[in-house]
Amino acid sequence: MKILLSNDDGVHAPGLKILYDELKKLGTVKVVAPLEEKSTTGHSLTLHKPLRLIQMENKDFYGVNGSPADCIYLGLKQVMKFAPDIVVSGINRGANLGQDIYYSGTVSAAREACIMGIPSYSISLDVKFKSNKLESKLHFKTAAKIAVKIIKEYEKRKFPKHTLLNVNVPDLPLAKIKGIVPARQGFRHYSGALVKRVDHRGKDYYWVGGQYAGYAKETDTDCAKVDEGYVTITPLKLDVTDMAFLEEMKRVAG
Numbered sequence: 001m002k003i004l005l006s007n008d009d010g011v012h013a014p015g016l017k018i019l020y021d022e023l024k025k026l027g028t029v030k031v032v033a034p035l036e037e038k039s040t041t042g043h044s045l046t047l048h049k050p051l052r053l054i055q056m057e058n059k060d061f062y063g064v065n066g067s068p069a070d071c072i073y074l075g076l077k078q079v080m081k082f083a084p085d086i087v088v089s090g091i092n093r094g095a096n097l098g099q100d101i102y103y104s105g106t107v108s109a110a111r112e113a114c115i116m117g118i119p120s121y122s123i124s125l126d127v128k129f130k131s132n133k134l135e136s137k138l139h140f141k142t143a144a145k146i147a148v149k150i151i152k153e154y155e156k157r158k159f160p161k162h163t164l165l166n167v168n169v170p171d172l173p174l175a176k177i178k179g180i181v182p183a184r185q186g187f188r189h190y191s192g193a194l195v196k197r198v199d200h201r202g203k204d205y206y207w208v209g210g211q212y213a214g215y216a217k218e219t220d221t222d223c224a225k226v227d228e229g230y231v232t233i234t235p236l237k238l239d240v241t242d243m244a245f246l247e248e249m250k251r252v253a254g
Contacts, residue, residue: 001026001027001028001085001086001155002027002028002080002082002084002085003023003026003027003028003029003030003084003085003086003087003088004029004030004032004072004075004076004079004080004084004086004087004088004113005019005020005023005029005030005031005032005033005087005088005089006031006032006033006068006071006072006075006087006088006089006109007033007034007068007089007090007091007092007105007106007109008034008037008038008039008041008068008089008092008104008105008106008108008109009037009038009039009092009093009106010033010034010035010036010037010038011031011033011034011035011056011061011062011063013033013037013093014135014136014138014140015090015091015092015093015125015138015140015143015144016031016033016090016091018091018140018141018144019088019090019091019123019140019143019144019147020060020061021144022141022144022145022147022148023088023144023147023148023151025148026148026151026152027085029060030060030062030075030079030080030084031058031060031061031062032053032062032064032071032072032074032075032079033061033062033063033064033068033071034063034064034065034066034067034068034070034071034105035052035054035063035064035065036065038067038068038105039092039094039104039105040103040104040105041067041068041103041105041108042102042103042104042105042108043067043069043107043108043111043112044067044069044108045066045067045069045070045073046066046067046070051064051065051066051070051074052064052065053074053078053079062074062075062079067105067108068089068105068106068108068109068112069108069109069111069112071109072087072109072112072113072116073112075087076113076116076118083118084118085119086118086119086120086121086151087109087110087113087118087119087120087121088110088120088121088123088147088151089106089107089109089110089113089120089121089122089123090106090121090122090123090124090143090147090167091123091124091125091140091143091144091147091169092104092106092122092123092124092125093125093127093135093138094124094125094126094127094129095124095125095126095127095168095226096122096124096166096168097126097168097185097186097188097215097222097223097226097232098185098186098187098188098215098216098221098222098223099185099187099188100188101122101166101185101236104122104124106122106123106124107122107164107166107236109122110122110164110166111164111236111238113164114162114163114164114238115162115238117161117162119154119159119164120164120165121147121150121151121164121165121166121167122164122165122166122167123143123144123147123167123169124143124166124167124168124169125138125139125140125142125143125168125169125171126168126169126170126171126226127171128171129211129212131171138171139169139170139171139172139173139174141174142169142170142171142172142173142174142177143169145174146167146169146174146177146180146231147167147169149180150165150167150180150231150233160235160237162237162238162239163235163236163237163238164235164236164237165233165234165235165236166222166233166234166235166236167231167232167233167234168222168226168231168232168234169226169231170226170229170230170231172229176229177229177230177231178228178229178230179230179231180230180231180232180233181225181230181231181232181233182232182233182234182235183220183221183222183224183225183230183232183233183234184220184221184222184234185221185222185234185236186215186216186218186221186222186223186224187215187216187221187223188212188214188215188216188223189212189213189214189215189216190209190210190211190212190213191210191211191212191213192210193209193210193211194206194207194208194210195207195209215227222234
């Protein structure tokens, strides 16, 4: 199996290296990832400046001074020079649940591969927002082993066109994972706070963000199942048309 691996936490992220080691058991792995952290950068390609592709000490690793989507583009066009069997993005330090998928650089890397028609997986570890755990204490190995298990299971299945699999793993030892379940996308709540401050020259500046405030209490969603200790697999497609509303619009239009 030929695998292209990326992420949004950067080419030096521990989750990336742990996933690389596990994926090597499946075949040839090339890593193309951002030189710097690109979390919550969403899906973008860099068109306003040149991109640099830098080979790291481990010759299978390349760093790019761009977005996760840029990494996939360069990985496919320049590093691998042929279509891989799959593209994997992760392991993200933090879950990508609910509407987080629209902000996530991790998911955007998998989505870029999906646009190009390559089966792709986004892998994330549900590290709690206020967790002060050391990187070495996070259960990246759990997520890596589960990623390999899922890839093996879906290897022989034909993905629907332009669909990727978004995988979220609880931050638990492997023995404490309750199972792997398909789940639909949920909805997360954030405080939406905007912090205004003044710099040393007396000019205003802002911090955008806010605190996580829980999720919509529906039992069959990715948010709920991960919270219960299950790994979730959510199929995401490029076409996000609201088909029911579209049909209603057509009826009203006559």
